[in-house]
Amino acid sequence: MLGKWLYIGGSSDLPGSRSLGHLMTSVWLDITATTKSNILNLIQTQRIYGKCSSLLYNVTFENSTMLIEQPFYLKEVYLPTDCSDCLVVYEEITSGKDTFTSLMLFSKTNSVSPAVLEMFKTQVECLQMPSAIMIDTNSEICPDNISPSEGLSALNSLLEAKMGHRVARILDSLFDMFVN
Template sequence: MRRCVAAVVLLSLLSGGLSAPLSRCDSLVKPITLSKEDLLGRWLYIGGTSNLPGSRSVIHLLTSVWVNFNATAQSNVLELIQSQRIFGKCSSITFNMAFENSTLSLEQPFHLKEVYLPTSCSDCLVVYEDVTFGKDAFTSLMLFSRRQSVSPDVVEAFKTQAECLRMLTPIMIDTDYEICPVDASPTDGLSGIQAVTSLFEATMGIGVGLGLLDSFFDTFVN
């Protein structure tokens, strides 16, 4: 079940050069300003892409994901709850992250930085995240919405953003699914940070094999 956690750590900041027209990419990948209030509440996962080994395999297997941002007693700290369904079973993780200057971040036990990109969808959230674990760095791009599905135009714009960032084509999940309940069991009985850390440790040990698995799913699934 630790593989489920990969779906939430699928995030990215700008990487190498751009393949779409530069002028178009400039407007699509420039981070936007969001307030804490803009983030609060539940967001349903629509699709994403990441270079974290094994992440694309997990996205192909996921049938439901949502995240919920809650305010805490500290003005610059948000509680993040994520629930996901894989192989028919729901599980969840919970942990706190700092939110300042339109950036969500975590410094220990690994570095995570998340920013948000433009979208024409008024109730959508396009997320870029950069994660560093030891000497390894990963990037991801995700699309969330307050609704269970979005228009084809929104999906195409999201895919263009991935192209501008030289990322693999995003994998969109089937939107005809049952949303996991709020009280889903914690992943593997671990705290959120412990679960994500365990995922990274396992990934580093079998990175090449997971990369091959990703290629298999991209070729033969969906």
């Protein structure tokens, strides 16, 4: 669980996630322990439309489940996989009365076998989620030295913006129509 993980791809019904999936060229997570036994420090670094940014937040981790309870509720469950260098993450996010789900694939390396990709896509279908968007893992990843900003408050404002949800869903549809 600890260490650096490269994002391979994912599926989500979170408004704007499909547009973002088409604009992202790399994402990685660095998960480290803290002095508290069940609290982990997470740095997420991504390149979106050529620009790198980084978010920092702490999470609670117990029984193969990661939780964030404030300012919104996020629960990530780590699913079993045949790939020893992979993480398959099922995520539920609740903000107000809205609940969104995501399924994401991460790896310690920048490539996974076709069998792992096929299994992931089967999991996406089984959960009746939108088709997975896989990232081009040959793209340059962002460096480690980017100064992170506090991530949870920025994510929360996006989740609370109801009008933004509608616009994001329209953008998602347009991206899917023209990119695929």
